[in-house]
Amino acid sequence: MLTNNEQEGAVGGRSAWRFAGASANPFHERSLVEAALRHLAGPREQVHLLGGNRPWEPALPLSKVMDTPLGAVWTVWSHVHALDTTPGDTEDSPLLLDRLFGFLRGQGASMLRWATLPADTSFYKVLTHWLEDSGLEFHVTKRIERPVLEAGRNGAETAFNDWVGGKRAREFRRCRRRLEELGKLSLRIIDGQHDARQWIGDFFEIEQSGWKGARGTALACKAAERRWFEAVTSRAATEGRALVYSLELDSMPIAISVNYRVGGKVWCFKTAYSAELSRHAPGALLEYESTLAAIADPDIEWLDACTIDDSGLMGALWRDRRPVVDLIIATRRSANLPTGAVAFGWRSYLAAKRHGIALARRVRNRGQTRP
Structure with a gap:
């Protein structure tokens, strides 16, 4: 077990990430986690690193959320841009789980919150079996379905065309024709080892030109997020882990998607499109044409859209x-009952929040339609 005080190479007083070999999850690669700790973690946030002190071991970042009369609540540390919290190396998952829950009990923890965890991985299966064998209850407090493209499957292009349908495909072709009336339209694919500076400035400019810039949520609007994105994409590009699709009009980017890849798997991260050309849907056309490009690429097997849902x-x-x-997980058997109560309360809170957001949207839309 390593903590922020024991970890070599601490970043800003917090634990540096000890990377154990090739990761099956780019969001837990050393470069991304170190950059997140440096740029996105709060100044008082203490992140403890569990494992990773030998090359073959998995590693997991942990942070205490709060103390309660029933014991402390901890979380698998993450941030707003981490879209998958599966430990990077799952070969020794039982060892990681033994250490994880031993560490948490030693810290007086009663519950662990584990968010944004894909439930279709071998690690998730090991986790649930380990918890059941240990007599520890766990509850799902939120579940979403994320779109996935099985690009390497036989007949993937036919299946894609059947799913999209002729009407929508004609709409995309119409968008392409309208853009081609304005100039030469092409899809540029930037893959392998490269310098991210050839596209990152264009990405910031395009993203900031649209609604994200107006709302202040574009990456370039916040200095810390901009520095973080520059750090992780530069490292990923240098290592050949960044896959970028750029839809270009007369060699000028009008829509860009930034993706991370590990072997044949790709995690879609950020897409930006030109606000000036939004009536021609360049962002949607980019997603359509990059999908066809991914299916045609023999080195790509699978893509995760990394969206908030499938709507x-x-x-x-x-x-x-x-x-x-x-997930909300009990860290000891005596916490099973309160963990269930906390999970019920959290699900109720999320349901009320969704209802409130939907109600506010209806009221806002009704007000906008009044004469």
Whole structure:
């Protein structure tokens, strides 16, 4: 067990990530986690690193959320841009879980919150079996379905075309024709080892030109998030882990998608499109044409859309789904009952929040339609 005081190479007083070999999850690669600790973690946030002190061991970042009369509540540390919290190396998952729950009990923890955890992995299966064998209760407090593209499957292009349908495909072709009336339209694919500076400035400019810039949520609007994105994408590009699709009009980018890859798997991360050309849907056209490009690439087997659910464009484009859950887990048997109560309360809170958001949206839309 390593803590922020024992870890070599601490970043800003917090634990540096000890990377154990090739990761099956890019969001837990050393470069991404170190950059997140440096740029996105709060100044008082203490992140403890469990494991990773030998090259073959998995590692997991942990943070205490609060103390309660029933014991402390801890969380698998994450941040707003971490879209998968599966430990990077799952070969020794039982060892990791033994150490994880031993550490938590030693810290007086009664519960662990584990968010944004895909439930279709071998690690998730090991985790649930380990908890059941240990007599520890766990509850799903949130579950979403994320669109997935099985690009390497036989007949993937036919399945994609059947799912999209002729009407929507004609709409995409119409968008392409309208853009081609303005200039030469091309899809540029930037893969392998490269310098991210050839596209990252264009990405910031395009993203900030649209609604994200107006709302202040574009990456370039916040200095810390901009520095973080520059750090992780530069490292990923240098290592050949960044896959970028750029839809270009007369060699000028009008839509860019940034993706991370590990072997044949790709996690879609950020997409930006030109606000000036939004009436021609360049962002949607990019997603459509990059999907066809991914299917045609023999080195790509699978893509995760990494969206908040399956209700948007990617859900309409990609047929397959992967479940992603948030868990509340008892760290000792005496906490089983209160863990169930906390999970029930949290689910009720999330349901009320969704209802409130939907109600506010209806009221806002009703007000906008009044004469």
